Amino acid sequence: MTLPTPSATGPATPWGTRRPWGTVVGGVVVAVLGVVALLVPSVLAALERDPAAIADGQWWRPLTAMLVQAWWLQYAFNLAGLLLVGWAVERRWGTGRWLVAAVGGGLVAALVLTVAVPDLVDSGTSDAVGALIGFLVVRSWREHVSPPFVPAVYAVFWLPYVLLTGLGVGYAVAGPVASMVVAVVTAEARRTGGHRPRTATLVLAVVTAVVLSALLDGHGIGLAAGLLAGALLPPVRRDDVPRPEAG
Incomplete structure (x- = not known):
């Protein structure tokens, strides 16, 4: 993915013109409900993904688990991703595709884990964020x-970070390594401004999705779902694609 840089050679091209209502509503729900769940443990227990409870008829848990987080750093990191990447996806490609990526991708990851790892109880928005990143890339x-x-x-930080932590690398190492990847991609984008950084990011995303999905890590499954959605869904109509502003 090419990281955009300011240009003095011409007018900027608007990224998108659609109103990101899904991101706004989803962000508010995750922000408010996430705080409540962190302050009231019984709320987290009632909403998290629990395969045993799902088997007993609480079918809504794969969805509600995406709205709550288990700890504060997870809350801040995932909420930032939902708002930032969600805005970018919905602003350019619309609410329908945002729903497919965020909600659809998050649910795919939750359902796969419910079946494949029936003793795993968890929560978090990160699988949906991963799906949005896959779609964006x-x-x-x-x-x-x-x-x-x-x-x-x-997005560029998230990919190596979740790959390394999913492989068992500690946060103290994964964070700096991911930051270095961002620095390298940014420098390459400034130097070439072309196709190579986008291609490198796509390759990293595919590798991350394959490796983590094989490990039954929800980040990888959500990312894979987003990559597939981005590859298979038809493009938006030509009239909906932002065009360069008149200079």
Whole structure:
């Protein structure tokens, strides 16, 4: 993915013109409900993904588990990703595709884990965020466009970070390594401004999805679902694609 940089050679191309209502509503729900769940453990216990409870008829848990987090750092990191990457996806490609990526991808990961790992109880928005990142990476590569800088940085950081932590590398190592990846991609984008950073990010996303999915890690399953959605869904109508502003 190419990280956009300021240009003095011409007018900027608007990233998108659609109103990101899904991101706004989803962000508010995750923000408020996440705080409540962290302060009231019984709320977290009632909403988290519990395969035994699902088997007893509490079918809604795969969905509600995406709305709550188990600890504060997870809350902050996932909420930031939902807002930043969700805004970028929905602003350009619309609420329908945002729903497919965020809700659909998150649910796919939750359902796969419910069946494959029946003793795993968990919660968090990260699988949905991963699906949004997968969608953003593929569609940006397909359309030869550079996402807004901050969402792109988050996505490029997220990929090596979750790959390393999923492989058992500690946070103290994964964080700096992911930051170095961001620095390298940013430098390459500034130097070439072309296709290579987007392609490198796509390759990293595919590798991360394959490795973590094989480990039954929800991050990888959600990411894979987002990559597939971005690859298979048809493009938006030509009239809906932002065009360069008149200079």
